[in-house]
Amino acid sequence: MKDSSGETMLNQVCNDLDRIRERHPLVHNITNYVVMNFTANALLALGASPIMAHAAEEMDEMLELAGALVLNIGTLSAAWVDSMFHAATAARRGSVPIVLDPVGAGATRFRTETARRLIMEARPSVIRGNASEILSLAGHFGQPKGVDAVHDTHEAAHAASALARSSGAVVAVTGHEDLVTDGVKLVRINNGHPLMGRVTGTGCAATAIVGAFCAVESDMLIASVGALLAFGVAGEQAARTNPGPGTYQMLLLDALDGLSPALIGMKARIAIGDCTADQ
Amino acid sequence: MKDSSGETMLNQVCNDLDRIRERHPLVHNITNYVVMNFTANALLALGASPIMAHAAEEMDEMLELAGALVLNIGTLSAAWVDSMFHAATAARRGSVPIVLDPVGAGATRFRTETARRLIMEARPSVIRGNASEILSLAGHFGQPKGVDAVHDTHEAAHAASALARSSGAVVAVTGHEDLVTDGVKLVRINNGHPLMGRVTGTGCAATAIVGAFCAVESDMLIASVGALLAFGVAGEQAARTNPGPGTYQMLLLDALDGLSPALIGMKARIAIGDCTADQ
Amino acid sequence: MKDSSGETMLNQVCNDLDRIRERHPLVHNITNYVVMNFTANALLALGASPIMAHAAEEMDEMLELAGALVLNIGTLSAAWVDSMFHAATAARRGSVPIVLDPVGAGATRFRTETARRLIMEARPSVIRGNASEILSLAGHFGQPKGVDAVHDTHEAAHAASALARSSGAVVAVTGHEDLVTDGVKLVRINNGHPLMGRVTGTGCAATAIVGAFCAVESDMLIASVGALLAFGVAGEQAARTNPGPGTYQMLLLDALDGLSPALIGMKARIAIGDCTADQ
Numbered sequence: 001m002k003d004s005s006g007e008t009m010l011n012q013v014c015n016d017l018d019r020i021r022e023r024h025p026l027v028h029n030i031t032n033y034v035v036m037n038f039t040a041n042a043l044l045a046l047g048a049s050p051i052m053a054h055a056a057e058e059m060d061e062m063l064e065l066a067g068a069l070v071l072n073i074g075t076l077s078a079a080w081v082d083s084m085f086h087a088a089t090a091a092r093r094g095s096v097p098i099v100l101d102p103v104g105a106g107a108t109r110f111r112t113e114t115a116r117r118l119i120m121e122a123r124p125s126v127i128r129g130n131a132s133e134i135l136s137l138a139g140h141f142g143q144p145k146g147v148d149a150v151h152d153t154h155e156a157a158h159a160a161s162a163l164a165r166s167s168g169a170v171v172a173v174t175g176h177e178d179l180v181t182d183g184v185k186l187v188r189i190n191n192g193h194p195l196m197g198r199v200t201g202t203g204c205a206a207t208a209i210v211g212a213f214c215a216v217e218s219d220m221l222i223a224s225v226g227a228l229l230a231f232g233v234a235g236e237q238a239a240r241t242n243p244g245p246g247t248y249q250m251l252l253l254d255a256l257d258g259l260s261p262a263l264i265g266m267k268a269r270i271a272i273g274d275c276t277a278d279q
Numbered sequence: 280m281k282d283s284s285g286e287t288m289l290n291q292v293c294n295d296l297d298r299i300r301e302r303h304p305l306v307h308n309i310t311n312y313v314v315m316n317f318t319a320n321a322l323l324a325l326g327a328s329p330i331m332a333h334a335a336e337e338m339d340e341m342l343e344l345a346g347a348l349v350l351n352i353g354t355l356s357a358a359w360v361d362s363m364f365h366a367a368t369a370a371r372r373g374s375v376p377i378v379l380d381p382v383g384a385g386a387t388r389f390r391t392e393t394a395r396r397l398i399m400e401a402r403p404s405v406i407r408g409n410a411s412e413i414l415s416l417a418g419h420f421g422q423p424k425g426v427d428a429v430h431d432t433h434e435a436a437h438a439a440s441a442l443a444r445s446s447g448a449v450v451a452v453t454g455h456e457d458l459v460t461d462g463v464k465l466v467r468i469n470n471g472h473p474l475m476g477r478v479t480g481t482g483c484a485a486t487a488i489v490g491a492f493c494a495v496e497s498d499m500l501i502a503s504v505g506a507l508l509a510f511g512v513a514g515e516q517a518a519r520t521n522p523g524p525g526t527y528q529m530l531l532l533d534a535l536d537g538l539s540p541a542l543i544g545m546k547a548r549i550a551i552g553d554c555t556a557d558q
Numbered sequence: 559m560k561d562s563s564g565e566t567m568l569n570q571v572c573n574d575l576d577r578i579r580e581r582h583p584l585v586h587n588i589t590n591y592v593v594m595n596f597t598a599n600a601l602l603a604l605g606a607s608p609i610m611a612h613a614a615e616e617m618d619e620m621l622e623l624a625g626a627l628v629l630n631i632g633t634l635s636a637a638w639v640d641s642m643f644h645a646a647t648a649a650r651r652g653s654v655p656i657v658l659d660p661v662g663a664g665a666t667r668f669r670t671e672t673a674r675r676l677i678m679e680a681r682p683s684v685i686r687g688n689a690s691e692i693l694s695l696a697g698h699f700g701q702p703k704g705v706d707a708v709h710d711t712h713e714a715a716h717a718a719s720a721l722a723r724s725s726g727a728v729v730a731v732t733g734h735e736d737l738v739t740d741g742v743k744l745v746r747i748n749n750g751h752p753l754m755g756r757v758t759g760t761g762c763a764a765t766a767i768v769g770a771f772c773a774v775e776s777d778m779l780i781a782s783v784g785a786l787l788a789f790g791v792a793g794e795q796a797a798r799t800n801p802g803p804g805t806y807q808m809l810l811l812d813a814l815d816g817l818s819p820a821l822i823g824m825k826a827r828i829a830i831g832d833c834t835a836d837q
Binding site: 033036037040041044045050051052053054055057058061062065249250251252253254255256257258 | 590591592593595596632633634635636662665667668669756757759801802803804805807808
């Protein structure tokens with residue numbers, strides 16, 4: 001259902017996509033080893049410019065060039081977490097929006113605590129996770145199995161709102177249905193395809209794409225909705241020929257490249273509500 | 280040739296594949312940077328759940344969640360080797376089977392000695408390597424060129440049996456023909472395709488897939504045979520359209536996803552013998 | 559335009575391609591996390607043997623096996639830079655040619671200074687970069703945005719010649735038009751396709767392929783021309799079906815595998831001049 005505020009939001013999302021293609025914003029990633037290549041290619045396919053760098057020696061200069069900073073704890077170690085805090089400080093100094101992907105939060109104390117410290121001290125503009133991760137960060141400790149979600153996004157709606165209010169960040173939860181909330185508004189996105197769960201790094205790519213949208217859009221709720229909507233529509237387009245998961249990984253990049261405002265307008269399935277009504 | 284014990288083994292392999300798809304066992308990998316993405320996607324395509332983590336801070340908790348631990352020394356460094364020993368201790372405490380990939384053993388002393396220490400101290404349930412690697416570990420020092428095999432698997436049969444007996448591990452040697460032995464039985468698998476040698480990380484993926492089978496099968500010989508058989512049949516299926524090596528990498532993931540017990544039963548080319556008869 | 563010296567050079571390039579397929583030279587890479595998999599697959603597809611290793615403990619032995627050493631600072635850190643110097647010393651001791659990819663030189667002082675130190679102390683045989691990187695190293699400080707080139711290769715011709723003369727290395731600049739110079743001769747290559755810029759790591763793969771050619775060709779100018787020509791022709795072949803950037807990444811590997819001397823002879827667009835005439 002697209003009400004008038006939904007149409008307004010869609011128009012903004014489409015404008016943001018155009019801006020990404022015009023400006024090619026530099027998205028600085030401190031992310032995990034597994035997904036670096038796929039993340040960089042996803043950003044390139046969308047129209048953004050990826051950079052991966054973790055050395056303290058160059059962090060301040062890199063963040064002067066960046067339009068957004070993406071922090072992803074997928075293969076975290078103490079040294080890389082230090083880099084993340086260093087980068088976050090530089091980003092905040094330059095008013096560069098920070099997007100956090102708390103991969104595996106809830107699975108180990110190291111991940112949960114690192115994610116919480118990053119939320120408290122780095123103060124990300126957006127937190128993008130799956131339901132288990134968001135639940136664990138909001139204090140609803142589940143029993144996540146590894147880094148994959150075992151909770152439905154519906155269960156996470158309350159947790160997401162609570163986390164958004166306590167952290168001041170927009171919280172984006174991806175799953176069968178995606179949710180984006182700033183603690184007041186709650187946007188539901190029903191795009192995407194089950195094959196996205198059969199490719200490693202699609203969640204991480206979603207987070208990086210949030211970074212690309214944040215680099216061109218000052219409203220973090222709209223940026224997050226735009227990213228998940230764009231990625232969800234790309235995910236649907238890539239699945240049209242019913243490919244296997246290997247082929248799908250490449251078709252997903254092709255589909256990000258092939259996204260247009262018209263296609264997004266045609267395929268978008270979003271609903272805007274508010275948190276209190278929803279809870 | 281499939282004798283009655285071959286049929287029994289095939290049935291067990293097919294049951295194990297079904298179990299992987301039902302249980303999605305978590306396979307914990309401490310592996311090399313080059314293959315992390317492909318390995319994760321291979322495990323996902325097969326039906327398992329991959330996790331890559333190397334930080335000491337979370338190793339014990341991760342291993343409580345894992346169904347198998349895969350150690351791969353492809354881009355080893357002292358710090359990562361420490362992580363491997365830490366993980367191995369946690370795995371043994373929880374009776375989690377350990378699979379070792381001694382990438383490049385024989386090429387440098389650092390690799391050979393690290394692999395030997397891991398065999399002695401971590402006590403893997405399965406060692407999966409190419410002929411040169413297994414020969415170097417069994418004390419038959421060849422002159423491996425880098426990390427690729429220069430010996431035929433036939434030459435490695437004796438070395439594999441000897442290594443299996445001295446280490447207590449099942450030893451799996453991949454090549455033109457694959458061999459799996461526990462030092463008593465020797466299973467030969469004649470599946471697979473030459474294109475597998477044109478894609479980086481297929482050996483490493485084979486090892487990870489052994490991990491997935493070990494997570495659902497208590498007989499390590501059967502688990503190893505099942506993994507190499509499944510991967511070999513997938514390798515054949517992926518080559519049917521005679522693709523180039525780039526396209527083949529994706530089709531191999533599609534084929535892992537498309538594997539069925541019926542297909543494995545139809546395509547399997549295994550022969551079960553014993554080591555003394557073979558030597 | 560192919561003059562007689564152009565034909566001679568083309569013949570040498572085609573012979574070098576054949577030699578790579580016959581000898582499968584081992585190319586040792588200390589490169590960035592983002593591109594390791596793609597680089598290894600590009601070398602394999604071409605016919606070379608990739609190895610990625612960064613541990614000091616095994617560097618000397620690895621370099622005894624290697625036909626070329628490729629140093630790439632794409633995700634540099636102090637520890638990895640140390641490894642690069644260690645490897646360079648071992649390579650020089652064994653007369654193994656060194657190829658440097660100064661990823662992001664000019665973007666941060668750490669990168670510019672590391673690249674300069676590597677040029678001064680490791681004394682690479684070839685430096686392969688984009689126009690911004692080469693300009694920054696030649697002292698013409700531009701304002702590169704991240705790691706992507708913002709200067710045209712034409713602007714870089716003078717800088718490349720100057721850098722070649724001051725460093726003693728062959729300098730290869732890739733872009734819309736590729737340039738290769740030893741400070742005296744200047745070869746222009748007009749192969750390649752814009753899609754190459756839409757896939758992360760194509761520049762890094764070009765550098766690795768220079769390494770493969772250097773392993774079988776003693777004339778570093780010819781090796782560099784051969785590599786960029788081979789990669790450019792592969793880039794054109796891969797684009798024939800007008801694929802998206804995801805599919806293109808795989809087709810590029812297929813095309814490297816499918817390269818033949820005849821195809822290179824038919825498609826090559828090179829012009830040989832000299833630096834003074836050009837400036």
